[in-house]
Amino acid sequence: MSDLYSRPSPFSEFDRLQREMASLFSGFPSSIRSGRSGATFPYVNIGATDDSIEIVAFAPGLSAGELDVSIDKGLLTIAGERKPARPDASGDTRDDVRTYAQERFSGAFRRVIELPQNADPDKVQARYTNGCLSITVGKREASKPRAITVQ
Amino acid sequence: MNDRTQVAERDQKPAARREADQPSRRMTLTPAVDVFEDSQGITLWADLPGVTKDKLEVKVHDGNLYIEAEAVVPTPTGLRLQHAEIREPRFARAFSLSPDFDTSKIDANLQDGVLKLTVPRRDEARPRRIEVQTN
Numbered sequence: 277m278s279d280l281y282s283r284p285s286p287f288s289e290f291d292r293l294q295r296e297m298a299s300l301f302s303g304f305p306s307s308i309r310s311g312r313s314g315a316t317f318p319y320v321n322i323g324a325t326d327d328s329i330e331i332v333a334f335a336p337g338l339s340a341g342e343l344d345v346s347i348d349k350g351l352l353t354i355a356g357e358r359k360p361a362r363p364d365a366s367g368d369t370r371d372d373v374r375t376y377a378q379e380r381f382s383g384a385f386r387r388v389i390e391l392p393q394n395a396d397p398d399k400v401q402a403r404y405t406n407g408c409l410s411i412t413v414g415k416r417e418a419s420k421p422r423a424i425t426v427q
Numbered sequence: 428m429n430d431r432t433q434v435a436e437r438d439q440k441p442a443a444r445r446e447a448d449q450p451s452r453r454m455t456l457t458p459a460v461d462v463f464e465d466s467q468g469i470t471l472w473a474d475l476p477g478v479t480k481d482k483l484e485v486k487v488h489d490g491n492l493y494i495e496a497e498a499v500v501p502t503p504t505g506l507r508l509q510h511a512e513i514r515e516p517r518f519a520r521a522f523s524l525s526p527d528f529d530t531s532k533i534d535a536n537l538q539d540g541v542l543k544l545t546v547p548r549r550d551e552a553r554p555r556r557i558e559v560q561t562n
Contacts, residue, residue: 316512323509325503325507327503328503332502334476334498334512335540336539336540336541337472361463361541372465373463373464373465374464374465375463377460377462378461379459379460379461380461406539407476407478408476408498410500410501410502
């Protein structure tokens with residue numbers, strides 16, 4: 277099927293994996309109360325350097341403690357729950373609140389990213405700043421580019 | 428290792444070069460917002476991940492409220508982007524405000540990539556209970 281002469285780029289490979297993962301999880305019924313089915317949260321960018329795989333999840337309005345990041349069998353999972361900006365009217369009955377827009381995601385979320393073979397699950401760092409979760413996954417030594425000395 | 432470069436692609440195509448002449452035509456993302464109103468005024472939340480205080484501009488002009496921001500995410504040097512769901516680091520959104528609101532008293536707070544704006548109602552526009560007199 278694939279063209280012998282055009283190598284698949286790592287870019288399309290990541291996109292393909294994302295599509296596969298998305299279709300894998302889309303079959304599950306979503307909560308009847310989550311009005312926006314198919315809302316992607318958080319958005320994720322993935323890049324690589326010679327030494328590491330860099331993942332940035334755009335997840336504003338959380339704290340580091342509310343984020344659950346795990347790696348299992350080459351799958352990186354980012355999960356958590358984002359509370360609505362305005363809690364349900366229970367404690368606020370005296371005031372008549374009108375809602376004009378409610379576009380921001382709220383509820384439980386989960387993103388699964390398949391890491392490439394050369395990712396080292398023992399070398400992972402995660403940091404949450406300004407609403408962005410940055411995850412660095414080291415590459416195994418053997419997979420790093422090396423200059424070979426010609427004898 | 429910690430150079431501050433953009434994690435979102437900066438397009439370097441010829442089309443993007445025209446930005447210099449027409450800064451207003453830049454591609455921007457529309458941030459998701461929640462907007463509520465109560466008797467005190469409007470409260471607006473906007474998702475601006477990766478935005479710091481110095482890269483955020485909130486301004487009121489001719490009765491319109493403008494939110495403009497740029498995300499800066501520290502990334503290592505030599506990063507090659509492979510999959511991007513956020514392709515533009517710039518956010519922009521505008522709202523029109525009714526004259527009922529006191530634009531000189533807007534309060535803005537940015538925390539963890541979420542902007543919270545409160546726009547109070549003018550005192551004279553607040554709902555008041557009027558005592559009914561009986562003779």
